[in-house]
Every structure is written in structure tokens, then in C-alpha cells.
Amino acid sequence: MNASPEAVWKECLDFIRDNISRQSFRTWFEPLRAVSLDEEDDVVKLTVQLPSRFYYEWLEEHYFTLLRKTITKVLGPNGRLFYDIVIERDEAEPHGAPPRSGASMQLPARQPSNVPPASGAPGAPPAGLPPMGAPEGTPPPAGVEPPTALPVGIGGGRRPVANPFAIPGVQKVEVPPNLNEAYTFEGFIEGDCNRLARSASWAIAQQPGSTAFNPFLVYGGVGLGKTHLIQAIGNYALANKTVETVRYVSSERFTSEFVQAIQNNRISEFSATYRSIDLLIVDDVQFFGGKEKTQEEFFHIFNALHQDGKQIVLSTDRPPKDIAGIEERLLSRFGWGLSADIQAPELETRTAILKRQAEKDGMQVRPEVLDYIATHVTNNIRELEGALIKLQAHAALVHQEIDLQMAREVLRDLITETRPSLTVEEIQRVVCDYLKIPEDLVRARTRKREVVQARQIAMWFSKKLTSHSLKTIGLHFGGRDHSTVIHGVGAVDDQIDTDPAFREIIEGIKKKLELHTR
Ligand code: ADP
Ligand code: MG
Secondary structure (H helix, E strand, C coil), X not given: CCCCHHHHHHHHHHHHHCCCCHHHHHHHHCCCEEEEEEEECCEEEEEEEECCHHHHXXXXXXXXXXXXXXXXXXXXXXXXXXXXXXXXXXXXXXXXXXXXXXXXXXXXXCCCCCCCCCCCCCCCCCCCCCCCCCCCCCCCCCCXXXXXXXXXXXCCCCCCCCCHHHCCCCCCCCCCCXXXXXXXXXXXXXXXXXXXXXXXXXXXXXXXXXXXXXXEEEEECCCCCHHHHHHHHHHHHHHCCCCCCEEEEEHHHHHHHHHHHHHCCCHHHHHHHHHCCCEEEEECHHHHCCCHHHHHHHHHHHHHHHHCCCEEEEEECCCHHHCXXXXXXXXXXXXXXXXXXXXXXXXXXXXXXXXXXXXXXXXXXXXXXXXXXXXXXXXXXXXXXXXXXXXXXXXXXXXXXXXXXXXXXXXXXXXXXXXXXXXHHHHHHHHHXXXXXXXXXXXXXXXXXXXXXXXXHHHHHHHHHCCCCHHHHHHHXXXXXXXXXXXXXXXXXXXXXXXXXXXXHHHHHHHHHHCCCC
């Protein structure tokens, strides 16, 4: 292979760029660097470096299909993508830790299949099977290799494998927990939005199977922390030995393992293995919808575990009653224990999560920048983290410190969508809050000096920062007419010119208001 890794990666980037939004491209692909290009036994291996593990997870979760398509297009069917991940500080050793070299570790991109294909090209997924490979929610452990035979021997050490149910000739396999060790209780910020779910999870982790919360079902929208929380239960239980065996699995993965077990005539092993687990965590069970055979198998496993006092933890993206295509008998079992929801986080929780994230990444971020992000990125914690990473990547690129100005520029696309526009009432609230004056007084008739001043300042900002006419602004201040507004604005302008202390007050208020604007 004569081409350079850079040239090949550039070709990949050109293809990727045409297939995703500019913003996503800038955030997720521009910071990646090609490291090497090797050819071995017909397999062409392109390695790219990722700035952090988060990139790895994000790419695998969101761009797996695109990356696969790209690599096939540029390198042909025998092309393989590998990641070289720059290790984050104090990152925990994952189970079956991947090999480390210097400050990075190498992981293969998720491959279409880890089992020898029944027919067709090497590495092609068996017909009708979803792609299998790396454990979900966690980078694949060392030993998850592309493609062909799995190098596993019974008693041959603790080498974890991607799918323990597809290994011919192995009777008893240690069940890999499939957990991402980064998902802990310590790293999970508690807020009103998740309090019940978190406390219940904590109680379960102490005594799996022995609380009234069995099964325990967490539900809530995308990116709100379900996977993190349910994996935290597993990580805690393993670390503190409150159980012996844990398995985390997404419902999709459970399904494909089941399908594979059918194809390989290994249903009884599949079933027996799952029944031997002390703490079974199944993520996103809404995807069981419409899969009758899988549901039936899961129903029997569920019953067996429950009867034996084993803990079952489930998550879904909606309340159980709204899940379509799931048999009534299974749904009713989901409701036997406790269902707890996770809501979108409040401002304080968002800020705390960002702060924690910045600390974890060793980033120096000023509080007003964190406030700015937390104020504007409101629906989803994954987006919050994404915003911070984007900023981090940008700051590293331009060798500058992160400040509000940079945040505003870099996050513009992200934030316009969620930005609430500034209203006269918000301005009044911020001004009064800053000057410690009851807000309703600026709309009242009071002529007390400090109230008049607050009122004029709020009018001045309303003129500057909203598109309202003087008349409309006057109406928001207790129905005053436009000449009063003109007078107020003029008075503030005058004082700004002559009084440095006053200028500082204006600056201070401006900073607060900026958190509400683009
Ligand atoms: P879901 O499974 O609900 O889609 P995830 O568990 O994948 O969401 O969470 C998305 C990201 O947000 C993860 O990186 C997770 O660590 C982080 N996260 C979610 N909730 C919290 C929280 N309360 N504290 C800290 N990080 C959180
Ligand atoms: Mg999830």
C-alpha cells in the first residue's frame, strides 16, 4: 500500500463530510488524526487517533454505519478501522484492560461480526443479524478482534469475549459483565430530576435482589443518564461483591445473541447462562417491541431469575405503558417492582454536571462559561458534555483559553436551537436581582431613587437587547409612555459617560444578561 495514512484519511473525511452536518463534522471528525496504514494478510488497517475515550464512544454510537461505509468505500471490503485513544487522566482500568502504550491505547472499531460468517465475504455479518462486536456502552476489551475465529480456550485465562454464547465447544463460559467502569455512582450527579431513580439504584446496589425494587425499571428520554445509572448499579455490586455475576446487555444485543444461539443450536446454553446471573441489567427494553420469540425467551429468563431472588434492572425510553409491541404478561412483570423516571435536568444539576466533567478532563473553565453552556443546552446531558468537548477541542486547536466569547462563537450552532430569546421581563429580573430590588417595583409607581435607577437601567437594556419599540418597552414597565423610556435611556447613557462606578454596575449586569443571550 503506497498511499500515506493522511491521504487515505483525507479521502475518508471527504466522504464523511458530504454525509453529515458541518457542525458534526467539525466536532467529531476534524480533531481526528491518521496515525498509520498497514497491510497484513489482505487486511488493510487504518489507525486514527482520537482525543479521548468519549470520542470513541460517540463515534461508535453515532457514526458506526457511516464509518463502516466510508472504510469500505475507500479501502475496500478488507479495510478495517482502528482507534488510537489518548488516555484520559485517572481513567479506570476497564475489565480486561486494553493494552496500553505510552499515553494511548488501541482499539479496533466495532467490526461487523466476531464470529466466522456462515458464508460470504470475511467479516460480513451473518444474514439477518445486526452487527455484533464490542460490548455496548463500553469500549471492547482486548481480545475482541476482527473477524474469524475467537481465540478462546476453556480455562485459558480470563480473556473476555464479545459473545460468550457463540463459542463452539465451550461448555461453561465466564460471563463478562460488559460494564463500562466509568459509569459509577460517584460520577453521577444527583438532582431533583433523578433523585428517586438514583436512591433506588443505590439501595439495589447494596443488596441486589433483596429490596422491594425487583425488577427495577428506569425510564426517561435520550441522554438523561439511564445507561450510566443502571451500569453504576452493576459496577458497585461487582466492586463491593454484593453479587458474584453481573451482566449488562442492551435489548438489541440480547436479541442478536439469542438469534445466534438459535442458529448455532445453543439455546439451552444461552438460557442457562442468563439464568445463572445474579444481577441482570437490560438496557432499552423498548427494542424488544415486536420481537416475539426474544420476548418469550426473556420472559422465561425473567421468571427464573425473579423466582430465585436475583435482581433484574431494566431501562426504557418511555413509560412502560407506552411501549409498543410488548406482550402484556411481560409488561405486567415490568411493573412488579419499582419504576422510576429520570427527567431533563434542572439548571443547577446541569451546571454541576459540567463542572464535574471539566474537572475530570482537567480543564480550566471559568464559571461564567459553564453557566452559559448550562443555561443554553437544556434537554440532554450528552449534548452538555458534547458542548464542553467541542469547546475543549477548539481551545486546544487555537491555543487559547476558553472564555465566554469563544464559547459563544464555537457553540453558536448548538445554542441557537435551544436559545430562549431575551424578554423585557427577564431583563427586569436580572437587573433587580443584581441591584437587590424587588422586581415588581420597576413596574410599580414608586419614585424611590434606587427603584427609579433600576427601572432606567432595565429600560436601557431592553432598548439595547430586544427589538421592541419604545412604546412596547414602556408598556412592560407598568404602562409608562415612550417619552419616559427615552428619558430613562438618556439618563443611563449620561451616567455611563461620567461615573466609573456606575459603568461597572452596567458591566456586571451585562455579564449576567449575556448568559441569556447568544
Ligand atoms: P441515556 O442512557 O439515558 O441515553 P446516558 O446514561 O448514556 O443516557 O448518559 C449520557 C451521558 O451523560 C453519559 O456520558 C453520562 O455519563 C452522562 N450523565 C447522565 N446523567 C448524568 C448525571 N446525573 N451525572 C453525571 N453525568 C451524567
Ligand atoms: Mg442509554
